Amino acid sequence: MTWNALILFGVLATSLVASAVIFLLAESRHTTRSVFNLAAAVLKLLLVGWIVWGVYQNIDYEFRFTIIEGVDFILRADALGMMFVGLSSLLWLFTTIYAIGYLEKAPNRSRFFGFFSLCVASTVGIALAGNLFTFLLFYELLTLSTYPLVVHRGTRESLRAGQVYLYYTLGGGALLLFGVVALHVLVGDTEFVPGGVLSGLDPSLHPLLIGIFLMMIIGLGVKAALFPLHAWLPMAMVAPAPVSALLHAVAVVKAGAFGIARLVYDVYGIEFAFSLGLLGPLAVAASITIIYGSLRALAQDDLKKRLAFSTVSQVSYIILGISLFGPVGTLGGLVHLLHQGLMKITLFFCAGNYAETLGVHKISELDGAGQRMPATSVAFTLGAFGMIGIPPMAGFISKWYLGIGALEAGMNWVLGVLILSSLLNAAYFLPILYRIWFRRRERLWCEGKVLGRFETSGWLLLPTLATAAFALIAGVLAGMPFSPLYWADLIVSREYLP
Amino acid sequence: MIGLWSVPLLFALPLALGILSLLVTPAWRPRLIFVGLPLLAVASFDVLARLVVEGPRIYELGGWQAPLGINLVVDGLAVGMILMTTLVASLCALYARVYLRDYPPSSSFFWPLLWLLWAGMNGIWLAEDIFNLYVGLEVMGLAAVGMVALRATPQALAAAMRYLLAALLGSLAYLLGVALLYATYGTLSMAGLHEAAAPNVTTHVALALIILGLLLKTALFPLHAWLPPAHGGALTPVSALLSALVIKASFYILMRIWLVLGPEVTPIFTAQMLGVLGAGAVFYGGWMAWRQHHLKQLVAYSTVAQIGYLFLFFPLVTGTGPEAARLAWDGTLMMLVAHALAKAALFLSAGNLILAVGSTQISHLVGISRFRPMSLFSFGLAGVSLMGLPPSGGFTGKWLLLHSAILSGQWWWLIVLFLGGLLSAAYIFKVFRMSFREGPQIDRSVTPPLTLDVTALILASAAILIGLTAHLPLFWLRLGSAFGAG
Numbered sequence: 011m012t013w014n015a016l017i018l019f020g021v022l023a024t025s026l027v028a029s030a031v032i033f034l035l036a037e038s039r040h041t042t043r044s045v046f047n048l049a050a051a052v053l054k055l056l057l058v059g060w061i062v063w064g065v066y067q068n069i070d071y072e073f074r075f076t077i078i079e080g081v082d083f084i085l086r087a088d089a090l091g092m093m094f095v096g097l098s099s100l101l102w103l104f105t106t107i108y109a110i111g112y113l114e115k116a117p118n119r120s121r122f123f124g125f126f127s128l129c130v131a132s133t134v135g136i137a138l139a140g141n142l143f144t145f146l147l148f149y150e151l152l153t154l155s156t157y158p159l160v161v162h163r164g165t166r167e168s169l170r171a172g173q174v175y176l177y178y179t180l181g182g183g184a185l186l187l188f189g190v191v192a193l194h195v196l197v198g199d200t201e202f203v204p205g206g207v208l209s210g211l212d213p214s215l216h217p218l219l220i221g222i223f224l225m226m227i228i229g230l231g232v233k234a235a236l237f238p239l240h241a242w243l244p245m246a247m248v249a250p251a252p253v254s255a256l257l258h259a260v261a262v263v264k265a266g267a268f269g270i271a272r273l274v275y276d277v278y279g280i281e282f283a284f285s286l287g288l289l290g291p292l293a294v295a296a297s298i299t300i301i302y303g304s305l306r307a308l309a310q311d312d313l314k315k316r317l318a319f320s321t322v323s324q325v326s327y328i329i330l331g332i333s334l335f336g337p338v339g340t341l342g343g344l345v346h347l348l349h350q351g352l353m354k355i356t357l358f359f360c361a362g363n364y365a366e367t368l369g370v371h372k373i374s375e376l377d378g379a380g381q382r383m384p385a386t387s388v389a390f391t392l393g394a395f396g397m398i399g400i401p402p403m404a405g406f407i408s409k410w411y412l413g414i415g416a417l418e419a420g421m422n423w424v425l426g427v428l429i430l431s432s433l434l435n436a437a438y439f440l441p442i443l444y445r446i447w448f449r450r451r452e453r454l455w456c457e458g459k460v461l462g463r464f465e466t467s468g469w470l471l472l473p474t475l476a477t478a479a480f481a482l483i484a485g486v487l488a489g490m491p492f493s494p495l496y497w498a499d500l501i502v503s504r505e506y507l508p
Numbered sequence: 509m510i511g512l513w514s515v516p517l518l519f520a521l522p523l524a525l526g527i528l529s530l531l532v533t534p535a536w537r538p539r540l541i542f543v544g545l546p547l548l549a550v551a552s553f554d555v556l557a558r559l560v561v562e563g564p565r566i567y568e569l570g571g572w573q574a575p576l577g578i579n580l581v582v583d584g585l586a587v588g589m590i591l592m593t594t595l596v597a598s599l600c601a602l603y604a605r606v607y608l609r610d611y612p613p614s615s616s617f618f619w620p621l622l623w624l625l626w627a628g629m630n631g632i633w634l635a636e637d638i639f640n641l642y643v644g645l646e647v648m649g650l651a652a653v654g655m656v657a658l659r660a661t662p663q664a665l666a667a668a669m670r671y672l673l674a675a676l677l678g679s680l681a682y683l684l685g686v687a688l689l690y691a692t693y694g695t696l697s698m699a700g701l702h703e704a705a706a707p708n709v710t711t712h713v714a715l716a717l718i719i720l721g722l723l724l725k726t727a728l729f730p731l732h733a734w735l736p737p738a739h740g741g742a743l744t745p746v747s748a749l750l751s752a753l754v755i756k757a758s759f760y761i762l763m764r765i766w767l768v769l770g771p772e773v774t775p776i777f778t779a780q781m782l783g784v785l786g787a788g789a790v791f792y793g794g795w796m797a798w799r800q801h802h803l804k805q806l807v808a809y810s811t812v813a814q815i816g817y818l819f820l821f822f823p824l825v826t827g828t829g830p831e832a833a834r835l836a837w838d839g840t841l842m843m844l845v846a847h848a849l850a851k852a853a854l855f856l857s858a859g860n861l862i863l864a865v866g867s868t869q870i871s872h873l874v875g876i877s878r879f880r881p882m883s884l885f886s887f888g889l890a891g892v893s894l895m896g897l898p899p900s901g902g903f904t905g906k907w908l909l910l911h912s913a914i915l916s917g918q919w920w921w922l923i924v925l926f927l928g929g930l931l932s933a934a935y936i937f938k939v940f941r942m943s944f945r946e947g948p949q950i951d952r953s954v955t956p957p958l959t960l961d962v963t964a965l966i967l968a969s970a971a972i973l974i975g976l977t978a979h980l981p982l983f984w985l986r987l988g989s990a991f992g993a994g
Contacts (some may be wrong), residue, residue, distance in 0.1 A: 033885070076979045078838065078904060083976065118878055143907075147898040154897060157940075164875070164946030173941065180933050183897075184926050191910045 014064070015073040017057060018085050021095065022134050024054040025102070029127035037120045044110050047123055051103040054134075058092070058099045062492075065092050066500070072140065080199055083147075084140030088202070089501040090275070093344065093494075094137035094268050097351050100480075101260045102130045104473035108359055109252035111469020112366060122162055126256070128155040133261045136268065142190045142200040145272065149186065149233075152265055153179040159253045160246050171245040178232045178242040186229025189222045193277070202272055204505045206279020216286060219278075223288050226273055234266025234329060235322045237299040244306075244318040251362025254314060258321045259355035267328040267347060274332050275340075275505050284335045290421075292333035297427045299326035304434035311372050313361045316438060317354070320397065323431065324350045330424065331412050337502045339415025344501055346408035348494035349396070352481040353405060356393040359474040360386050367466040373442055378451030383465040387446050389478035394439040396481050399432050404485040407495055512558070514551035515567050515580055518590060519630040521547055526623030534616035538605045544623070545598045552587075552594040556984070559587045564988025566636060566699075579636035579697060583988030585841070588981065589633040589760060592845050596752050596852045596967065597626055603856055603963040604745035615658055615743070625651035625749065632757045637696040638686050641761050642679065649675040649725070652754050655746040656738045667737035674724055674734040678758070681721030688714035698768045707773045715774070718765060719782075725758035728819060729789035732812045736796075740808035744859030747804060751811045752852035756844055759818055763840075767990060771826060779826035786819030787924040794931030798938060802868050803858050806935055810854070810894060813932065814847050817909070820921055824912045832916035834991040838982050839908030845981070846893050846901025846971055853890035853967035857883050860960050864953040870939060875947025877940075882961045884943055889968035891936035893975070896929045901974040 028050035035043050061071055064087070071087035087095075109126065113119055132155055135148030153176075161172035193200050196215065197207055208219060228239065235243045246257060257263065274283050274292075283289055303323025310316040328350065331343015363386045364370045364379060380387040396403035409428055416424035464471050488495040525544045529537045564583035571577070601622060608615050628648030635641045653675060657668035690696055692711065693704040705711055727735035735755075739747050766774055793813025800806040817840075824836035860883040865872045877884050893900035906925055913921040974981065 033881070077976060078908065078978045078982060081907075121877065121881060147903075150897045150903075151899065154892060157937075158877075158944065161941075161944045164944050166945075169941050169945060172944075173937075176933065176937060180930060184929055187907075187910070188922065188926070191907065192914060195911060195914045 014069065014071045017061060018071040018087055018138065019073045021054060021057045021061065021099070022085065022131060022138065024050045024057065025127045025131035025134065029124050029131060032120060032127060033124040035120060037118075040119065043120070043123060047106050047110075047127070048103070050127070051099070051106050054099045055103055058095055061087050062092050062096060065089055074140070077143070081143050081194075082141065082199060084144050084201065085135070085138040086140035086202075087138060089497070089504050090271065090344070091137045091139075093348065093497055093501065094264065095134055096497075097264070097348050098130060098133045098137065098260045101255075101351060101355055101477070104477055105252050105255050105260065105355070107469060108255070108362070108473040109250075111467045112250060112252050112362060114467075114469075118162065121158060125155050125158045126252075129159065129256060129261055131155075133265060136265050140201055142193060142202075142277065145269065146183075146186060146190050149265060149269065150183050152233075152261060153183060156253075156257065156262060159256070160249045162250055162253065163248065165248070168248040171242075171248050174245050175242045178239065182229040182232030182239070184229075185225050189226035189229060192218075192222050200277060202276035204276060204279075206275070206277055206282050208277065209279055209282040220286055220288065223273070223278065223283070223286070227270065227292065230266045230269040230273065231295075232266065233262050234270060234325055235263050235299075236266075236295060236326065236329065237302045237322070240299070240303070240322045243322060244315055247312070247314045247318050251314075251358060251365065254318075255355045255358040255362075258318070258358060259351040263321060263325045264347065264351060267325050270329055271332050271344070271347075280335060280340070280505070289333045289335055293330055293421060293424065296326040296330040296333060297424065299323065300330065300427060300431045301434070304431050304438065307438045308434065311374055313364070313371060313373050313376070313442075314358070316373065316442075317357050317361060320357075320435075320438070321354055323435075324354065324397065327408060327412060330427075331408075331415065334412070334415040334419045334421065334424070336415055336418040337506050338411055338418050340505065341495075341498050341502050342408055342411030342413075342415050345411065345494050345498040346405075348498070349404035349408050349481070349484060352477055352484060353393045353396040353403075356389050356474060356477040356481055357397070359470070359477065360390040360393065363466050363470050363474060366470065373445065376442065376445045377449035378446075380446040381451070385465055385471060386474060389474045390446065391443055392478045392482055394443055396485070398435040398439055402482075402485045404481050404488075404494070407485055407488050512567060514554040514558075515582060515634065516569060517551045518548070518555070518634065519627045521551070522623040522627035522630065526620045526627065529619045529623060534613050537616045537619040538608070540619065541598075541601045541605065545601060548594055548626075549598065552590050555582060556587050556591060558582070559584065559987060560984065567634075578640060580634040581636040581698070581988075582634070584985045585760075585764075585989055586633045588841065588845070588985040589756070590630060592848050593626070593629050593633070593753055595970065596848055597622070597749060599963045599967055600745045600748050600752075600852060600856070603748070603960055604743075606957050606959045607743070607745055607859070611743070614660065618655065618658055618743070618746070621651045621654045621658075622749075625655070625754070629753060629757055632761065636698055638689065638698070638701070638765065639696045641764075642683055642686055645679050645682065645725070645758065645761070648754060648757055649679060652750055655750070656742045658743055658746065659741070663737070664741055667734075667741050670734045671738040674731075678721040678724035681717045681724070682761075683721075685714040685717035685721065688717065698764065702768045702770065705769050705773050707775075711769075711773055712775070715765075715769065715778075719762065719778070722758045722762040723785070726755050726762070726815060727812060728785055728815055729792050729812060730785075732789065732793070732815075735812055736805055736808040739811060740802065740805040744804075744855060744862075747808070747859075748852040748855035751808065751855060752848040755811070755815065756848060759815070759844070763821065766822065767825075774826055776823075776827045779822040782819050783823035783921065786816040787921075789813060789816030789819070790924055790928040791816075791931070794928060794935065797935040798931065800935075801870055803862060803870050803873070803939070804855070804868060806870065806939070807851070807854050807858050810932065810935060811851060813928065814843075814851070814894065817843050817905075817925075817928065818847075820909055820913075820924065823918060823921065824909065824916060828912075828916035828918075832912045834986075835908050835912035835915065837986070837989065837991045839905050839912055841985050842901055842905035842908060842974075842978055842982065846905055846974060849967050849971035849974065850890040850893035850900075850902060853886055853964050853971060854894065856960070856964035856967065857886040857890065860956040860964060861887065863956045863960070866954060870942055873939065873942045874945045875943070876953065877943040878946075879951045879953050880955070882965065883956065884940075886961070886964040886968040887939065889965075889972055891939075893968075893971040895933045895936055896925070897933075899975050900972045901978065902971070904975040904978045
């Protein structure tokens with residue numbers, strides 16, 4: 011066992027250990043729990059930074075042991091995986107800070123933070139998985155560890171949402187399992203290799219491979235909220251705001267999108283997938299989801315519901331980018347994995363701030379919120395601009411590369427989808443901004459409690475501002491080393507030139 | 509023969525302790541475990557160490573040769589089962605020592621029965637001839653019936669009576685089959701039968717009787733009706749022992765005899781039928797488990813369902829290629845061991861939850877996740893393995909079975925594994941839904957003693973861990989079997 015393997019395992023272990031310790035701490039030990047949780051998050055971020063630097067210099071990080079004959083448990087750091095790890099560990103830190111503030115004085119905090127850490131551990135496992143078996147292992151663990159978070163409030167509504175969540179994810183997981191076992195029978199232990207491992211198979215197996223691909227896309231598409239497998243996501247909005255942030259930006263939908271990226275690039279290989287004719291239908295499915303999600307978002311008055319349908323739409327940009335054959339399209343899809351995370355988490359933090367501070371859940375009640383909570387509203391505005399794709403926000407960069415990628419792949423109709431969806435994005439975000447900034451509040455805000463000396467509790471405000479700033483910087487400084495765009499470019503160069 | 513003292517000790521010691529525990533006062537009975545458990549643990553590990561170092565062997569009891577003496581088989585499968593028994597039964601015994609304090613003194617008969625049960629099981633794991641398997645089966649079965657009756661309520665006695673009838677009928681059918689085989693081939697030893705057995709009418713009738721008897725004792729659908737009242741109604745440590753270990757013994761015998769007779773004698777049709785019954789068990793048991801309102805009945809029906817997976821062994825191993833057969837062997841044994849650990853954990857943690865809320869009804873678990881997270885956590889870990897979700901022994905077993913089914917081209921078993929997993933998720937999460945609902949704000953539930961929670965947690969963690977470290981136990985289990993070459 012080398013040092014590098016131990017460091018890699020450490021990235022996973024920080025949140026696993028945090029979860030175990032938090033479960034064992036008594037419910038009343040709030041300070042100890044918070045300190046421990048934050049320390050683990052910071053330590054993880056440091057380890058991730060270390061490995062990112064190493065991966066940049068082409069150092070190998072691998073941790074493996076044999077589970078059963080022919081099946082290994084493999085963690086490996088590559089450029090694609092580290093991008094997802096980097097995103098989730100950065101956002102874990104901010105979401106933890108936010109959750110500490112959000113759940114102050116709430117019951118069941120021990121359970122909440124324990125599963126919260128377990129959820130992040132699963133996400134890191136998904137990102138670092140070196141073969142399909144390990145990926146599947148953490149993919150299912152993610153389902154299990156998010157269920158207690160979705161039903162956290164223990165109301166009838168949240169239990170119902172949890173049940174629907176399980177129907178979708180367990181069913182999808184079972185399909186994914188079939189696909190993984192089938193590939194295992196065909197080619198043995200399916201390690202992730204740039205360029206894929208299947209192109210050498212006999213052409214008579216190609217129809218079977220298409221079937222397996224479809225099955226696995228359904229399994230992964232459930233978590234990525236691909237239409238028509240998305241219905242659980244808006245329902246899961248009953249969960250507390252930090253959980254929504256986690257589901258939408260850090261863990262669950264990202265795990266689905268990331269899994270599709272792995273499947274296309276490192277199992278089938280982009281060129282082989284293209285030659286099987288799998289990319290076109292995937293692009294169509296993603297486009298339908300993009301338009302459908304935006305249309306549904308228009309009709310929602312509940313702020314979190316509108317954001318949820320917006321996620322359905324935005325995550326499919328990633329899938330669209332993956333399905334565009336050519337380096338620029340890939341670049342656009344992968345960079346959006348990071349950008350969407352930063353922007354969406356900001357928006358959910360803001361929605362949580364409005365709900366906690368002003369008791370406002372509906373868009374129609376947001377009139378004049380900008381006056382009462384200027385900092386939160388600025389963050390919200392930045393996030394919304396990013397989602398629409400207004401330069402210089404991060405979302406613009408994603409859409410720019412997606413558009414060029416579509417032209418390069420010869421799929422000009424995708425451009426139409428992008429333009430239409432940007433118009434729809436504007437149509438459902440700009441009215442919110444108008445209400446926040448330009449309408450006046452008629453009555454007084456019904457505020458139950460004073461949450462600190464800022465416009466709201468500092469625990470809630472600081473993470474919101476930080477992620478908003480990141481979303482801005484990711485766009486403005488996109489050309490700098492180690493920006494999301496820079497890193498996505500590195501991945502593309504390694505995937506297309508294996 | 510001095511070196512192998514541990515093999516006879518494995519059934520002689522429980523037998524001796526059983527007799528001894530009848531001679532001492534009830535208060536002293538539980539304390540005998542502090543002698544018995546360490547010695548049995550040492551003996552089990554000694555047998556394992558010898559197996560790994562010296563390889564599988566036939567052990568002649570007292571140095572006498574086969575027709576006169578008794579032969580014991582010390583191969584990977586037997587040793588694996590012994591280790592599983594030692595781990596599960598020891599933890600159940602530690603649990604029972606605390607749990608039975610609240611029950612009337614008559615419940616201290618648990619201890620002699622436990623030792624008797626243990627001796628019977630270890631006898632079965634080690635027996636090399638089909639008659640000694642019968643003896644072990646009877647000893648174990650009678651002890652198990654006695655344990656079910658321990659609660660001494662009318663329902664418990666009725667359940668025990670039903671169990672007794674099923675068990676006697678089962679062993680009678682088995683004995684008849686054994687007699688037929690002995691009359692035909694003049695041998696009772698497995699090795700002898702392997703040489704002699706030929707596919708003729710007598711053999712097939714004998715095989716049919718043996719299968720029928722063992723199915724009844726394993727409670728395979730549709731012969732399962734005795735199981736839910738017996739397992740669901742018994743004292744918690746008894747439920748755990750019966751569901752985790754006892755039903756495995758009759759399955760183990762069937763597995764051994766099936767492999768000994770070999771593919772020339774065992775018809776593919778029968779194998780497929782056993783698989784179909786297994787599929788029926790998975791669906792019916794899962795469906796019934798989901799419909800229960802009584803927590804331990806739910807767990808008991810879950811056993812009915814899980815037994816079904818084990819019976820996929822027969823279609824996957826009969827008439828298929830060597831690789832598919834090896835995967836079926838690995839997968840079935842992984843399932844068996846994982847179920848033993850997970851089901852014991854599930855019964856023990858269900859017992860803890862019942863202690864905490866003072867009711868057996870699932871609907872009374874409202875809000876328990878806030879007040880007794882540890883009991884619920886063990887229940888959840890064990891549930892993960894039963895649902896076949898990773899990382900757990902149940903998942904690894906399912907993976908191997910799926911692999912074997914695809915490799916042998918029997919895609920219809922995939923559907924069983926697919927729907928079975930979703931059904932078990934449905935009944936496990938039924939309990940969780942209730943526990944996560946917010947109920948009373950004040951903690952009125954009882955705190956179970958720490959020992960009860962810790963033993964359940966250890967078993968549940970073992971069910972998870974064995975899935976991640978399956979490589980080594982599966983290697984040991986293959987030693988001395990037809991699949992052990994690799």
